[in-house]
Amino acid sequence: xxxxxxxxxxxxxxxxxxxxxxxxxxxxxxxxxxxxxxxxxxxxxxxxxxxxxxxxxxxxxxxxxxxxxxxxxxxxxxxxxxxxxxxxxxxxxxxxxxxxxxxxxxxxxxxxxxxxxxxxxxxxxxxxxxxxxxxxxxxxxxxxxxxxxxxxxxxxxxxxxxxxxxxxxxxxxxxxxxxxxxxxxxxxxxxxxxxxxxxxxxxxxxxxxxxxxxxxxxxxxxxxxxxxxxxxxxxxxxxxxxxxxxxxxxxxxxxxxxxxxxxxxxxxxxxxxxxxxxxxxxxxxxx
Ligand code: ADP
Ligand code: MG
Numbered sequence: 667x668x669x670x671x672x673x674x675x676x677x678x679x680x681x682x683x684x685x686x687x688x689x690x691x692x693x694x695x696x697x698x699x700x701x702x703x704x705x706x707x708x709x710x711x712x713x714x715x716x717x718x719x720x721x722x723x724x725x726x727x728x729x730x731x732x733x734x735x736x737x738x739x740x741x742x743x744x745x746x747x748x749x750x751x752x753x754x755x756x757x758x759x760x761x762x763x764x765x766x767x768x769x770x771x772x773x774x775x776x777x778x779x780x781x782x783x784x785x786x787x788x789x790x791x792x793x794x795x796x797x798x799x800x801x802x803x804x805x806x807x808x809x810x811x812x813x814x815x816x817x818x819x820x821x822x823x824x825x826x827x828x829x830x831x832x833x834x835x836x837x838x839x840x841x842x843x844x845x846x847x848x849x850x851x852x853x854x855x856x857x858x859x860x861x862x863x864x865x866x867x868x869x870x871x872x873x874x875x876x877x878x879x880x881x882x883x884x885x886x887x888x889x890x891x892x893x894x895x896x897x898x899x900x901x902x903x904x905x906x907x908x909x910x911x912x913x914x915x916x917x918x919x920x921x922x923x924x925x926x927x928x929x930x931x932x933x934x935x936x937x938x939x940x941x942x943x944x945x946x947x948x949x950x951x952x953x
Contacts, residue, residue, distance in 0.1 A: 675948030683931040684941045685915065691927045694910045695945040699890035700882060701840050701938065704875075704904075705847035705857060707897035708914060709935060710822040712743035716751040718801055718819030729808055729816055736774040736781040739764045741899070741919065744806065745772075747820055748783075767791075768900050769848040769871040771806070782809040785850070787869075789814075802856065804849055827936045829861050834939035841890070844882065846875045848900070872900040879904050895938060897922055912938060 675692045679685070686692060706712050719726040734752035737745035738761055749756070764774040770791065771784015782792055783806050789796040794809045796817070803821035807814070825831075832843055844865040847854045854868035867878050883892055894901075894908035897918040902925040905911030913926030914933040923929055930937045 675944060678948065679941055679944050682937060682940055682944070683934070684937050684944070685929040685931060686941070686945075687927050687929075691910055692945040692948055694891050695893070695928065695942055696949050697889060697891040698893045698910065698942055699839070699841045700844065700886055700892040701835055701842075702844040702846060702879060702882065702892060702894045702904075702908065703863070703935075704894075704896035704898065704901050705845055705849060705854060706822060707743050707917060708895055709828045709845065709857065709861060710824050712746075712822060712897070712917065714744060714747035714804065714820035714822045716747070716818055716820050717803060719816070720797075720799070720819075721816035722797075722814060724810070724815055729818060732776050732779075732781050732810065732815075733783045733806060733808060733818060735761050735776045736764070736772050736783050738774075740766050740772055742766075743822075744804065744820065748806075748818070779811050780809075783807070785848075802852065804853055824857060824860060825933075825935060827934065831935035831938060832862050834936060835942075838939045838942050840939075840942075844878075846870055846878055846904075848872075848875075872903065875900070875904045876907055879907050883907075883909070893938070895935070897933070901925075912941075 676686045703709050719729055721729050730751050734748045737748050738756045760777050762775045766772045771788040773782045789807050794814055796807045796814050799805045799817055801819045803819040806818045808816055843863045845858050845863045846867050848870055851868040854866050858866040891909040893910045893912055894904050895912040896905055897914035899919045899921045902921040905925040911926040912928045913922040915923055915929040915931045916933045
């Protein structure tokens with residue numbers, strides 16, 4: 667039978683905006699020693715600002731317009747940011763054949779032109795030579811009708827208390843913090859250094875994130891538990907693979923919330939250490 671204090675623990679966690687889906691997760695949470703994070707939307711706000719546009723064919727506004735139209739069916743934070751930068755209603759009759767390639771970008775037909783918007787990997791995949799970009803930020807390369815058309819540089823900011831959240835985890839006895847991202851290493855290394863994260867793996871496709879988590883699961887001690895924290899559709903497989911999956915509840919995707927064991931209602935990474943502490947306190951009462 668489940669001790670009553672477990673329910674008290676779940677209640678205590680929900681009071682601080684942490685939804686624990688079952689009493690068994692409190693025990694796993696109390697043993698969390700490795701915490702693995704997704705970057706975009708988890709440690710960063712996932713709200714990008716456009717801070718550079720470089721074109722080789724089209725005017726700036728046109729480039730953003732094509733990007734926003736091509737991205738109009740995506741729920742990725744990058745897409746949302748481009749929609750905001752465009753600032754107008756999307757005329758869906760101008761767009762067809764939309765395809766989103768996770769960890770790469772999107773392709774679509776806009777005004778009868780084949781448009782591709784995404785990272786280096788997408789351009790490589792399509793065989794489009796692109797101009798490497800050294801700007802700090804996430805680069806969205808654009809190709810129109812098979813020709814390179816320029817790029818948009820967007821940048822994201824870390825959540826205000828992300829650094830404090832990492833420190834709180836260390837203070838709570840978490841041995842290792844890891845960040846996994848599909849973004850470029852230039853951006854990833856910068857964020858990890860700013861936050862004091864122990865290990866970074868960048869340019870990962872969704873399957874690569876699962877592999878990395880499996881590798882970490884194999885290398886840890888028996889009593890140590892691994893928590894994964896994510897927000898996106900791409901994160902669902904990793905959330906279920908980890909010993910405990912934690913999802914961002916406010917801005918996170920339904921798929922991530924569904925796959926998770928614990929949901930942070932306000933997306934505040936500081937709540938992870940709080941949840942671990944509550945779980946331990948509750949187990950202390952049990953034993
Ligand atoms: P993260 O792991 O940081 O959450 P994702 O795995 O969602 O990031 O995406 C990894 C990279 O793939 C992004 O940094 C971007 O370069 C590219 N990408 C993914 N989705 C899109 C999209 N809808 N439009 C443009 N680029 C995208
Ligand atoms: Mg993400």
